[in-house]
């Protein structure tokens with residue numbers, strides 16, 4: 083019989099129950115297999131899914147393990163609908179694979195296992211960490227965050243991952259460490275964008291030790307309850323939901339604690355447009371994009387931009403003593 087067994091993770095977010103959201107891919111596959119005849123909603127979801135253009139997870143190699151179950155942390159309420167799944171995985175900025183938004187099929191060719199993250203610099207416990215070991219050791223949760231690109235578009239994305247502070251607790255920054263530097267992997271065999279030699283590769287990003295320790299600073303290893311696809315920075319990236327998206331380095335291979343303020347990829351290219359702080363502010367325009375409003379990818383709705391992307395209650399206190407600094411844009 084030609085019945086394709088539905089996989090639980092093919093259920094669109096809008097139809098997923100909270101249990102499905104936390105169950106994880108393998109558990110759902112087993113559940114769907116056991117109850118295939120008794121699960122009309124799952125079968126219907128599969129029919130719906132077949133007409134979808136993008137399903138990057140079917141293209142991930144078998145070496146990428148399922149994510150463990152992740153409970154959604156309801157402390158962080160996005161206040162708007164989650165972006166339809168196909169958009170965050172097919173509309174991307176990842177210059178290592180090219181400078182247009184449609185790099186997802188190219189990025190999917192990047193092997194993401196095995197993957198080690200080197201943590202070095204001013205820490206008591208430097209080391210190389212296997213990404214799956216970290217996931218097991220720290221554990222993961224789900225957070226739905228707003229994501230705001232300086233190009234004046236936004237999305238709302240359910241990341242699975244852990245708070246950066248939990249990794250810092252393991253490596254123990256020394257008192258002299260003032261900044262954290264994030265370096266994206268360089269894989270010229272698959273990252274065709276690296277041939278564009280006028281860009282200052284590798285991609286570097288940075289933040290202060292206080293920003294790194296903030297509860298919002300998150301290290302996603304998953305998206306929509308599934309492994310983080312390479313186009314979104316898989317297997318391991320950073321997100322600062324109150325800053326413009328360019329600060330959130332993807333596919334990180336190295337994290338360095340330092341007393342020197344890192345000069346980022348975008349800052350090296352054009353410091354007047356891409357500052358170190360880059361906190362979202364509707365009143366400070368970028369030279370090419372007004373930041374007063376943003377377009378939501380998926381619904382195409384235009385909504386007002388919020389100060390700190392709406393996360394001021396968590397982060398405004400980080401910036402009270404920095405009057406001389408260009409904190410926005």
Ligand SMILES: Nc1nc2c(c(=O)[nH]1)N[C@H]1C(S)=C(S)[C@@H](COP(=O)(O)O)O[C@H]1N2
Nearest residue numbers: 174175176177231266285314327328330332
């Ligand atoms: N290494 C690397 N990280 C990167 C980028 C990049 O080009 N290279 N683009 C940034 C920009 S401009 C944005 S808006 C976000 C986009 O993340 P997404 O594709 O998951 O939405 O990733 C950021 N991280």
Ligand SMILES: [Mo]
Nearest residue numbers: 231232327328
């Ligand atoms: Mo961006």
